[in-house]
Structures are given as C-alpha cells and as structure tokens.
Amino acid sequence: MENNGQKKDRRFIIIDRLYLVMAILPLIVGMVIKVLVTPASEGIEITGARIYFTIPMPLQDLPITESQVNSWLVMLTIFGLCLWLTHGLTERAETKRQLVCEFIVEKTDGLIASNMGEKYFSHFGPFIAAVMSLSALSSLITLIGLYTPTSDMNVVAGWAVVVFVLITYYKNKCGFVHYLKSFANPALLTPLNVISEIATPVSMAFRHYGNILSGSVISVLVASALQGLSKMLLGWLPGVLGDIPFLQIGLPAILSIYFDLFSGLLQAFIFAMLTMLYVSSGFPADDWEKLQAKRLAAKKVKTA
C-alpha cells in the first residue's frame, strides 16, 4: 500500500514537472527563434513584426509573423500554467499554487460582480481572465526580449472584434427591432450613435496597440539618442571604451519599467474593464426583464 502511494506521489511529481515545462518551454522556444532569425548587426529601426513566411489566401495573403507565433507561445504558456496551478487541487488548500488559482478565480468573479452585476454575467470569468492574461503576458514578454504581439494592431483588433460581437449580441437580446431602436434614442443623434457604436471596438484596439507600440518606439528612440550622445561625449575614450554607450545605463531601464511593465499591465486591465463596462451597459437589463415577464405570462396563459 505504502509503495503504491509512493509510486503515485512520484507520478504526481513527474506530471507536475511536465506541466511546468509546458508553461516555460514556449517562452524559451520563442527566445531561441528570436536569436536564430535576428540578423547579427541591426541598426535602429522601427518596424512591425518580422514575417516568418506567407500563406497565400483569398482576399489577402496571410503572413505568419512574430506576433502570431508569440501569441501562440503565450497561449501555450497560459495553458501550461493553468494545468500546473490546478494540478492537485484539494478542498483544504494544501498548496500555495491552489491559493493563487483560487485568488485568480475569486478576483475575476468579484471584478465582474462589481462591474457587470451578478445577475446576468456571472459566467464571464473565463473570458475576462483570458483577455487580461493574454494581453498582460503578451505585453510582458518584451521583458525577455520577444516581440510583443500587442504592438501589432491586428492582434488587438481581433480581441476588439470579439468584444464588439459580445456587445452586439447582448444588445440584440431583446430582439433586432429593439436593437435598431436603441440607435434612434434621440432621433436626431442616430448617425452619431451609429458612429460611436463602430468607434467602440476601433478605439479599444487603437488604445491598447497604440500605448504598447508607442512605449516601445519611445524606448528605442531614447536608447538610440543616448547612444548618439554617448558617442559624442565619450567618444574620445581610447579603444573599445569609446564604443561602449555608457549613457544607456540607467534611463532605458527605468523607461522599460514604465512602458513594458506598468503600461503593459495597465492596458490589459483597461481593456478588460472596458470590455466589462461596454458589454454590461449595452445589455438592456430592464427591458429584458420585462420581456421575460411578458413571455412567462404568455406561457401561463397558453398552458391554462
């Protein structure tokens, strides 16, 4: 019996390690790919994602770029983290990681309850957690030198489209006519209402992508400016010393803390918050309740 238990324990540990490897390996793979494809000497240039290969598609060719690959790697990492965190859950919370995953679940549920109300949106937890984790981790992988998918507009636009679909779905809950009527609330402002409806996902996508991209652009600009300054001021130093950009020590690191760490997490949070607010405010809860009551009454009449 004891032997059996030990065996089980060992199996548990092996699976545990596998999950952890699954969480970390994608990031290492990403770094390896980055090292392999990046040319040795690169001037300062501000470009989009690197294209690995292109798949011919109707309408538009599909380039598989760093942003796609890194998104997938991030997803794999999150998947591995999920498996690792939920491995060996017990009712009595015996491990620290269990506290972490309980914390995640309860925090997202609490956030949703306070922003969207508990009545209709209690199942939104996974979606909000997905938005937050994907956005935050995508932004944070610049810290290990990978290209951030969130500084590619297409990635964030995809998320914004999901949010737009959700908003429209919840607005249509009371019927298509009700949805159309909601645009003509003050009849004069109908065009503006339509524009603002379309502007919602566009602004969400542009906000997120613009913040992250501008952060990396500013970082690159400051770094190159400091390199130039360093060359100008300290170029008289003999030999190799003259080539080392000493002034790049310090300031870029602080900027990175702001642009990569803080801004990345903040944008993830803002995107999730806006998602919750737009979806919940788009849902006409009062009319929906009235409609439900009417349907219930009609059903009763029918059965009676």
Added chain:
Amino acid sequence: MQTLEVISVNIWQILISLANLVILTLILKKFLYAPVRKMLDARRSTIDAQYADADRAKNDALAAKESYESKLSTAKDEADAIRAEAVADAGRRSDKLLAEAKDKADAIVRRAEEEAELERRKAADDVKREIADVSTALTEKLIGRELGDKDHRELIDSFIDSIDSAEDIGESK
C-alpha cells in the same frame, strides 16, 4: 528577413487573433475555472454539511439540557412534596401517639384511682366490720352476755355509719 509595416491591417491576422482569444477563453474555462469551481463547490458543500452537523449537535445538546433542567426542577418539586408530606405525616403520627399515650395514661390513672377507691371502700368496709366485731365483742364483754345478733349489729352499723359520715365531713373539711 521581411517585416510588416508598423501599421498594417490584415483580415486573416485579425481572425487568427480573434480565434486565439476564443480558444484561450475555452482553455481557461475548462482547465482553470471548472476545476477551481468544482473544488470550491465541494468545499462549500463540506462546510455546509459540517455546519449542519454542528447545528444538529448544538440542538441536541440544548434539548438534552432543557429536559435535564426540567427534570431537575420537577425532581426538586417532588422532593419538596415528599418532604412536606413526610413532615405532615410525622406530625400527624406524633399527635396520634401523644393522644394515645395521654389516653392510656388517663386510663391508667383512672383505673388506679378506681382501684384506690375500691381498696379504700374495701378497707373502710373491713374496718367497719372489724369495728363492729370488736365493738360487739367489747360490748358482749362489757355487758357480759351475747347481744341479740341481728338487732345489735344493725344498731352498731348505724352507729358506725354515723361515725363514717362524720369522718367524711371531717375529710371534706
């Protein structure tokens, strides 16, 4: 190697990203939220069960305490009643005993008095008879002849009776 423009729009890339988010949502739902929720529900049900157990135990204890207390109070009342009854019984019995004893004593005293009276009477009769005999003898001796028994005895008796009554008067004085 080629790179994308900084701002470029590609429908397929948008679709891929959209699908990514949906897939990640499903992954999180299946592999993070479902197990955690299941565990939380299980924990909640165990906690509820334990609370229910605790409540039941508490109610049992309270009921036991109540019945115990009520029993205790009735027992005290019973004990009080028994004691009161016993006291009353004892009082009654002692009264009865006392009364009986008094009666007995009275009876004894009465009998003794009666006996004493009887004795006295007897003694008085004896004395009378003896006095009569003696006086008869005396008188015979004095007179020298035998008295006519019947007449004389009556005479003497009446005499003694007069003495007797005189004595009685003297006694009562």
